Amino acid sequence: MTTETVAAEAGRDFIRDIIQADLESGKHREIVTRFPPEPNGYLHIGHAKSIALNFGIAQEFSGRCHLRFDDTNPTKEEQEYIDSIQADVHWLGYDWGKNLFYASDYFDRLYEWAEGLIRAGLAYVDDQSQEEIRINRGTLTEPGKNSPFRERSVEENLDLFRRMKAGEFPNGARVLRARIDMTSGNINLRDPVLYRILHATHPRTGDKWSIYPSYDYAHGQSDAIEGITHSICTLEFEDHRPLYDWFLGKLPVPAKPHQYEFARLNLTYTLLSKRVLTLLVRDGHVSGWDDPRMPTIAGLKRRGVPPAAIREFVKRIGVAKANSVVDVGMLEFCIREELNRTALRRMAVLRPLKVVIENYPEGQTEELEAVNHPDDPAAGTRRIAFGRELYIERDDFMENPPKKFFRLSPGNEVRLRYAYFIKCREAIKNAAGEIVELRCTYDPLTRGGNAPDGRKVKATMHWLPAAQSRPAEIRIYSQLFANPSPDASNFTVDLNQQSLETLNDARVEPAIAEANSLDAVQFERQGYFVRDKDSSADRLVFNRTIGLRDTFAKEVGKG
Numbered sequence: 214m215t216t217e218t219v220a221a222e223a224g225r226d227f228i229r230d231i232i233q234a235d236l237e238s239g240k241h242r243e244i245v246t247r248f249p250p251e252p253n254g255y256l257h258i259g260h261a262k263s264i265a266l267n268f269g270i271a272q273e274f275s276g277r278c279h280l281r282f283d284d285t286n287p288t289k290e291e292q293e294y295i296d297s298i299q300a301d302v303h304w305l306g307y308d309w310g311k312n313l314f315y316a317s318d319y320f321d322r323l324y325e326w327a328e329g330l331i332r333a334g335l336a337y338v339d340d341q342s343q344e345e346i347r348i349n350r351g352t353l354t355e356p357g358k359n360s361p362f363r364e365r366s367v368e369e370n371l372d373l374f375r376r377m378k379a380g381e382f383p384n385g386a387r388v389l390r391a392r393i394d395m396t397s398g399n400i401n402l403r404d405p406v407l408y409r410i411l412h413a414t415h416p417r418t419g420d421k422w423s424i425y426p427s428y429d430y431a432h433g434q435s436d437a438i439e440g441i442t443h444s445i446c447t448l449e450f451e452d453h454r455p456l457y458d459w460f461l462g463k464l465p466v467p468a469k470p471h472q473y474e475f476a477r478l479n480l481t482y483t484l485l486s487k488r489v490l491t492l493l494v495r496d497g498h499v500s501g502w503d504d505p506r507m508p509t510i511a512g513l514k515r516r517g518v519p520p521a522a523i524r525e526f527v528k529r530i531g532v533a534k535a536n537s538v539v540d541v542g543m544l545e546f547c548i549r550e551e552l553n554r555t556a557l558r559r560m561a562v563l564r565p566l567k568v569v570i571e572n573y574p575e576g577q578t579e580e581l582e583a584v585n586h587p588d589d590p591a592a593g594t595r596r597i598a599f600g601r602e603l604y605i606e607r608d609d610f611m612e613n614p615p616k617k618f619f620r621l622s623p624g625n626e627v628r629l630r631y632a633y634f635i636k637c638r639e640a641i642k643n644a645a646g647e648i649v650e651l652r653c654t655y656d657p658l659t660r661g662g663n664a665p666d667g668r669k670v671k672a673t674m675h676w677l678p679a680a681q682s683r684p685a686e687i688r689i690y691s692q693l694f695a696n697p698s699p700d701a702s703n704f705t706v707d708l709n710q711q712s713l714e715t716l717n718d719a720r721v722e723p724a725i726a727e728a729n730s731l732d733a734v735q736f737e738r739q740g741y742f743v744r745d746k747d748s749s750a751d752r753l754v755f756n757r758t759i760g761l762r763d764t765f766a767k768e769v770g771k772g
């Protein structure tokens with residue numbers, strides 16, 4: 214299949230087919246989806262899949278997509294996460310318009326409905342401890358046991374539930390449970406917890422509540438209140454659907470959304486669990502949620518990944534019903550493809566070696582023209598100073614080169630990009646025998662990079678003028694985990710100890726210092742880089758977004 218076909222076909226999947234059919238049959242006239250994050254961490258690339266699916270569907274079918282915070286657990290949720298989630302959804306290119314909601318908006322209604330369930334004999338207050346509830350829930354092979362409090366009267370249940378709400382009891386003393394079936398084959402139906410006591414200040418409702426609804430109780434009802442037509446979620450909630458449908462059948466809800474499940478995104482060399490990501494941050498394995506090695510949207514953004522690359526990636530992987538693991542090379546492929554198209558070209562010397570052009574007059578400089586993008590003349594050109602003292606990449610010189618080394622070596626001639634041919638005469642060493650400087654000559658007739666006599670050179674190298682280039686720190690990242698399938702339950706052993714290499718003495722073109730800090734540029738022959746927020750007026754810091762080498766394409770090319 215060509216990439217065009219893949220991209221075009223990614224526009225169709227089983228969920229979109231269902232939606233199309235629902236519109237055609239008249240079951241729905243307007244499509245309403247939602248993205249329902251819990252604000253207990255930053256969004257990651259897996260969430261991007263869900264965001265693109267929900268917001269994408271709303272766009273394609275002229276419907277709307279709500280952003281709803283599932284803020285039912287104030288002990289884990291914070292305003293910082295709410296803010297970051299909104300910023301990240303916008304950055305990805307999606308907009309909820311006026312449709313910003315919180316599950317906490319519905320706390321009053323959810324409470325009323327819970328009292329309704331008690332009155333109907335469908336919910337009861339249980340005094341068992343958390344541990345007892347867990348044990349008595351049974352297992353996949355053994356039925357659960359009824360709670361000794363299951364037969365309480367409606368009056369007693371109402372009284373206790375109201376006192377739970379009034380804050381009379383300590384955390385964990387009691388819960389409200391649905392009264393369904395402790396022998397059900399589906400454990401989610403074995404009298405699930407609807408409310409727990411939690412004396413905690415909520416970011417939005419403050420100290421109003423001493424009880425909070427469970428995710429399972431709040432989630433489906435929030436969808437119903439908002440008139441969501443297609444509640445799209447990941448496969449782990451498939452077994453919860455009978456419970457959600459039970460609530461919809463028993464409560465006076467204004468709508469009955471249907472839930473559809475799709476496979477969550479898994480990536481090689483990556484863990485997409487908020488629990489793990491939280492620990493990585495908390496225990497200092499990374500510098501924060503936006504550390505460029507993190508699979509978070511904030512991390513990818515700081516790394517220089519354009520949102521279009523993430524959207525393209527999500528489109529290519531498609532939406533399916535079977536869990537799978539996507540090669541992280543696929544994401545890298547999309548990043549390279551987007552940046553190759555859009556990133557301006559610049560020069561940087563990551564590990565500089567000084568070059569003195571002996572036959573270039575002292576004190577003289579000139580400006581040479583360099584193109585900003587080889588495939589886009591509209592991107593224009595810029596000027597780079599050339600003079601007697603330059604820097605080249607340390608790796609581009611070898612004193613005793615092997616046979617196939619065509620870059621600079623004593624006596625060998627090479628081209629400096631956009632500039633001149635140069636030849637190395639001598640390598641100067643320090644007392645320790647390390648090369649500290651090259652003495653070279655240039656051919657003034659090769660200005661612009663071609664020899665009038667037609668002679669050829671086998672290598673073109675990037676370089677920078679010593680005086681006019683700027684010092685910079687460059688951070689080279691590789692995978693955070695060394696293991697292609699890191700173990701989420703013991704992830705520290707799989708951490709890649711070499712995931713960050715810092716180059717302190719790099720040099721960059723002055724034009725980069727002026728560039729928009731949010732856009733990655735290509736450092737010719739090196740890869741794509743973006744200015745980091747740690748940069749200051751006198752110290753530039755760059756992150757390597759990704760190298761130029763496309764190992765993934767080689768891998769798939771074999772097949």
Ligand code: ATP
Nearest residue numbers: 249250251259260262263446447477478485486487
């Ligand atoms: P946790 O890791 O604690 O289970 P979560 O990642 O599921 O959390 P939520 O805030 O509940 O966090 O996620 C919001 C939405 O994003 C949910 O609808 C969830 O199904 C979806 N989502 C989460 N992870 C992925 C993923 N890896 N791929 C696709 N969708 C995801």
Ligand code: MG
Nearest residue numbers: 249250251447
């Ligand atoms: Mg979740």
